[in-house]
Amino acid sequence: MREIGHFIGGKHVAGTSGRSSNVYNPATGEVQATVALASVGEIRAAVENAKAAQPKWAATNPQRRARVFFKFVELLNTNMNELAEMLSKEHGKTVEDSKGDIIRGLEVCEFVCGIPHLQKGEFTEGAGPSIDMYSIRQPVGIGAGITPFNFPGMIPMWMFAPAIACGNAFILKPSERDPSLPIRLAELMIEAGLPAGILNVVNGDKAAVDAILTDPDIGAVSFVGSTPIARYVYGTAASNGKRAQCFGGAKNHMIIMPDADMDQAVNALMGAGYGSAGERCMAVSVAVPVGEDTANRLVEKLVPKIESLRIGPYTDDKADMGPVVTKDAYNRINGLIDRGVEEGAKLVVDGRGFKLQGYEDGYFVGGSLFDHVTPDMDIYKTEIFGPVLSVVRAKNYEQALELPMKHEYGNGVAIYTRDGDAARDFASRINIGMIGINVPIPVPLAYHSFGGWKASSFGDLNQHGTDSIKFWTKTKTITARWPSGIKDGAEFVMPTMK
C-alpha cells in the first residue's frame, strides 16, 4: 500500500505519529493509499524549517521571486495531464474538470508573477517640512493554509502563491481525502527554483490544524472548508493572535426571470448544479423561477437533461460527472434526499440507488431534482454538496430576491434575465459576495478577489487579487527627516500640519 507522508524542508518525510487515514478511489471504493496524520511535533518540524529559510527568501528581490512562479507555471502546463489524473483518481471528478481546477490555481500563479509591481509601497515626498513618508509591505513571516477536498489544486495555489511571492514561508495542510496533488505541487515548486523550507506540506486532521492555530511562529492562517470549521478556525486563530481569513460553505441560488432565455438558463443550471457532482462551493443548488409558467417550463426542460446525465469514473472521458468523494458523503447526500421526501418536497428525478455497471462499490449518486421546495425545509437550509438541485418557486421578483437575501450563506448567486434594470437592481441590493448576471458560476478571475458574505466567510480580506497581497503582508510606515531639516530645540506639542 502506498504511504503518503509529508513534504518538509524540500524532502519527502514519512509520518511518525503512528496515525493515518485511508485515501480511496471514489469510483471503485478501493483504498489506494494511506496518508499520515501529523502530530504537533511534525507541525513544529515544518515550522522550524520554514523559520530557517524565510529571512533569506524575504530578502530575495521580487523579480527573482517572480521568476520561480514563471517557471512553476511552465511546469504546471508541461505536466498537466499527469497532475489532472492524479487529482481525479483521489477526488473522483473528470480529468477535464481536474484540469480546470489546476488551471484556476495556475492563473493565480500567473497573477503573482507581477509581484514586483503588486508589492510596491507608497511614497509621499514632503509630507512635512523636509519630511518624507513611505509605506512598505513586508511578509508576515510564516503563513499557513488549510484546504478542503473539493479543489486540491486551485485552493492550495490560491494561498501559497501570493504568500510565497510576498516573501513568506508556508505550511500547507491539505485535505486528507486527496493529498497527493498538493505534495506534487510542492515538488514542482522546488523544481522551479524555490528554496527548500519555503513550501512545506504537512498532512493531517484536527490535531494538525490545532497545532497550526496555536503555533507561536505562524503569523497568518488561510482556511477554506465547511462553515462550522471555518468559524472554529477563525476564532481559534484570532484568539492566538493570528491574522485569519476563513471561507465556508454555500447555498447558491439562481433566479430565472420570465424573460430569460430558457435554454441558456437550463444549460447553465446543468453545468453549475451537476458539474463535479455538485461538490463546488460555487455550485448552484437552488433554482428560483419567477412565476408559475417560468417554473413549469424550467422543470420540463431540466428533467430529460438530468435523466440523461452521463455519470462515470474519471477514466470515462465523456462523463459529465463522477462519483462523490467518500462513502460518508454518499450516505449524507442520500440521507438528505430521503429527508426532502419526508419534508414534502416533490422528488422529480431520484438519483438514489444509482449503480454503474462494473463500479458497484463506487460512490455514485445520480442527478436529482426536487420541485416545490420551501424555505423552511432542511434540504433548503442545508448545504447538500452533491448532485441535487432544489426548485423554489417564487411569485415575483421581490419574493425571489428575498430568498438568497435571507439565507444563512452568501457565497455566490446568479440571475438570468434580458432586463438590464432587473439585473442592475439585483446586483446592487443582494447581500452576497459574488454575483453572476447570465453567468452561473461567477468565480472571479485571479486578478479580482474571491470571497463570500455572511456565513460563507469570516475575516475581511478575500482570496487572490490585490486582497491577497494585503493579507500576506504587514504594512510598515516610515517617516524620515534628514538633519538639514531638523530645527534646534525640543518640540513638546503634538506635531500637526496646521
Ligand code: NAD
Ligand atoms: P471540511 O471543513 O470538512 O475540511 C476542510 C479542512 O478542515 C480540511 O483540511 C480538514 O482536514 C480540516 N478539518 C476537518 N475537520 C476539522 C476539525 N474538526 N477541526 C479542524 N480542522 C478540521 O471541508 P471539506 O468537506 O473538505 O470541503 C467541503 C466544504 O468546503 C464545503 O462546505 C464547501 O462549500 C466548502 N468550500 C468553500 C469554499 C469557499 O471558497 N467558500 C471553496 C471550496 C469549498
